[in-house]
Amino acid sequence: MLHERVVLVTGATGVLGRVVVARFAAAGARLGLVGTHLDRLTEVARDLGLDADRWAPGTADLRDDGEARAAVKSVADRLGRVDVVLHLVGGWTGGTAVVDLDPAELRTMLDQHLWTTLNIIQATVPAMIAAGWGRIAAVGSRPALEAVPKSAAYAVAKTAEDTLLRTVAREVAGTGVTANLVTVGTIDEKHERESAPTLKNATWTTPEEIAAAFLFLCSDEAAAMNGARLPLDHKG
Numbered sequence: 001m002l003h004e005r006v007v008l009v010t011g012a013t014g015v016l017g018r019v020v021v022a023r024f025a026a027a028g029a030r031l032g033l034v035g036t037h038l039d040r041l042t043e044v045a046r047d048l049g050l051d052a053d054r055w056a057p058g059t060a061d062l063r064d065d066g067e068a069r070a071a072v073k074s075v076a077d078r079l080g081r082v083d084v085v086l087h088l089v090g091g092w093t094g095g096t097a098v099v100d101l102d103p104a105e106l107r108t109m110l111d112q113h114l115w116t117t118l119n120i121i122q123a124t125v126p127a128m129i130a131a132g133w134g135r136i137a138a139v140g141s142r143p144a145l146e147a148v149p150k151s152a153a154y155a156v157a158k159t160a161e162d163t164l165l166r167t168v169a170r171e172v173a174g175t176g177v178t179a180n181l182v183t184v185g186t187i188d189e190k191h192e193r194e195s196a197p198t199l200k201n202a203t204w205t206t207p208e209e210i211a212a213a214f215l216f217l218c219s220d221e222a223a224a225m226n227g228a229r230l231p232l233d234h235k236g
């Protein structure tokens with residue numbers, strides 16, 4: 001299904017990104033890997049054994065709209081186009097009550113989650129609409145759905161990302177492009193849920209579970225699913 005699709009993964013060097021890149025490569029996609037450092041992107045491609053003609057780097061600080069556009073252009077120039085964006089830029093701060101919150105912390109989180117999302121959407125979605133097919137997916141977070149104490153900066157930023165993506169979903173409806181989120185609490189990078197089960201990690205989500213949901217969202221069979229939050233946090 002994904003054969004020869006060009007899938008751009010932001011946060012490709014992250015906990016989730018590496019697994020997602022591996023799964024999509026195995027499904028036949030060509031990959032645009034986006035991150036802030038070329039050497040880290042090259043290392044991911046080398047570690048995963050990606051053939052040189054099946055991936056391209058896009059080096060960018062996605063908080064900057066010009067850098068985002070340049071990274072997308074360099075991937076499209078090398079691989080022909082961008083069909084899918086999996087937006088996996090991470091970053092978390094927390095532990096401070098709202099009354100003590102430093103505005104700089106809020107700005108940092110908004111830069112990381114709201115502005116990177118806006119910049120990658122604006123750099124990719126118009127071409128997807130013109131092509132009549134496209135997929136955007138990202139990872140939402142439980143604090144974005146319900147108030148969690150001492151998580152305001154992160155929660156506000158992830159809520160902004162969620163709202164932006166679900167608004168785009170409404171705006172592209174019927175064009176062949178979709179935008180969806182999967183919702184998780186904690187990503188279980190080391191599979192502790194299985195190796196050392198506790199009450200706390202019982203509701204964590206593995207990177208492989210997220211990648212599988214993304215594969216479905218990027219299939220033709222998921223064409224009607226748009227603007228959804230797919231709950232992968234065991235809670236619904």
Ligand SMILES: NC(=O)c1ccc[n+]([C@@H]2O[C@H](COP(=O)([O-])OP(=O)(O)OC[C@H]3O[C@@H](n4cnc5c(N)ncnc54)[C@H](OP(=O)(O)O)[C@@H]3O)[C@@H](O)[C@H]2O)c1
Pocket residue numbers: 010011012013014015016017034035036037040060061062063087088089090091112116139140141142184185186187188
């Ligand atoms: N981890 C969790 O438990 C958890 C829970 C809920 C939701 N999520 C969400 O899941 C997604 C993936 O999380 P993760 O834990 O895999 O993230 P992560 O390991 O923290 O990875 C962060 C990634 O974001 C990239 N990045 C950071 N700032 C960037 C910028 N300004 N421009 C371009 N790239 C930038 C980094 O690339 P460089 O190599 O260039 O630094 C890195 O690849 C995120 O959307 C996160 O909010 C995660």
